[in-house]
Amino acid sequence: MAETLKVVVTGAAGQIAYSLLFSVAKGDVFGKDQNCCKSCPLFLLDIVATDDPMVAFKDADAAFMVGAMPRREGMERKDLLKANVKIFKAQGQAMDQVSKKNVKVIVVGNPANTNACILSKYAPSIPKANFTCMTRLDQNRAQAQIAAKLGVGNDQVSNVIIWGNHSSTQFPDVAHASVTIQGKTVPVPEAVKDDSYLKNEFIKTVQQRGAAVIKARKLSSAMSAAKAACDHMRDWFCGTGDKWVSMGVISDGSYGIREGLMYSYPVRIQDKTWSIVQGLTINEFAREKMDATAAELSEELDAAMAECEA
Structure with missing residues (x-):
């Protein structure tokens, strides 16, 4: 049996976590022989339920x-950023003090x-490479669209x-798929033999999939988001072999993207x-699409950093 991992799940009472926790518990993420201690409510294994980040x-x-502050009706972007800066500042400070320095964060x-x-x-004491964000949900959606189109x-x-x-400006790209x-x-x-579809309907469908889910079920995607988060973490721990996957990672300037942005790239x-x-x-x-989503991220990051200094 492998050494017990401590896995933290914030927002553990929410819909995404409701699906995510079960996958973690039954070994879909870290392996069937991996014990986990989770700081969240679940009915098996070692559980620590807490609202104290220093404990979690x-x-x-x-x-x-x-867990994050969702955008609500009438809320300005600056209000959303301000609320989330407060949340993630406190959590980051706690991680800096008490987490392992090799902690993997999505x-x-x-x-x-x-x-x-x-x-x-x-x-700041944890390497920037250890912080990532999820765009695997978008990758999974894009793969599903292509698979359905081709009947595989x-x-x-x-x-x-x-x-x-991870927004409506993202660029789903199959040029190398x-x-x-x-x-x-x-x-x-x-295989598709339809350049117009790949440059228009396909991209728009993937970009707007989240909004379509909300319109259909009156709630954001939960099970698919949980699966994508698990896919992301499983590949981080287990590797990708000869394929690559999409992850939001700190840009080092690759492909002309501003250094320091959390930008989704293909990674091995x-x-x-x-x-x-x-x-x-x-x-x-592709260059135009990549630059457009980078511009949005630059604007978001600059606004968030301004809130940090406020």
């Missing part, structure tokens, strides 16, 4: 940051990219990329360490 984050190995609560930057800012299973589509923000059809693996654009993971996939060809269409 003590010696944490992994953290699912699900921010799910929106605006996830910017919240992750704030968390990292207030936990989702697992037959690989290397779809989500660039940028592949699909296996009847035993033959081919590039997705070659080995030995619990992610690295941005380099050398991909970026055409003019």
Whole structure:
């Protein structure tokens, strides 16, 4: 039996955590032989239910940051940022003091990219590479759209990329993706044979999928978000093999993106360490989309940092 991991889940009473906790408990994330101690309510294993961040984050190995202030009707962006700066500042300060320095953190609560930057800012003793945000939900949605279009299973589509923000400006990119059809693996654009669809309807559907879910069920996505968070953390701990996945990570300037933004890139993971996939060809269409979502993230980050100094 592997050494017990301490896994923190914030917002543990919410809908996403309701689905996420069960997957963590039954071994879908860290493995069937991995004991976990979770700072959240659940009916099995070692449980610590607390609202004290100094208790919750003590010696944490992994953290699912699900809890955040949601945007409500009539709320300005600055109000949302101000509320979340307060939340993630306190949690970051606690992590800085009591968490393990190799803790792996995924921010799910929106605006996830910017919240992750704030968390990292207030936990300076923890490497910036240990803070990520979830765009795996968008990748999963994009894979599902391509799979449905081609009449194959989702697992037959690989290397779809989500660039940028976990928002309606994100850029789902299949220019480098592949699909296996009847035993033959081919590039997705070659299989779809519809450039107009890939540049228009496909992108819009993925970008607006969250809004469509809210319209249909009057609530945001929960089970699919929980699965994506688990997918993200599982790959971080277990690796990606010869494929890549999309994660929001701190930009180092790769692909011309402003350094310091929490930007979604394609990454490979080995030995619990992610690295941005380099050398991909970026055409003019992709460049425009990538820069547009980066501009939105820059605006968000600058506004959030202003709140930090207020």
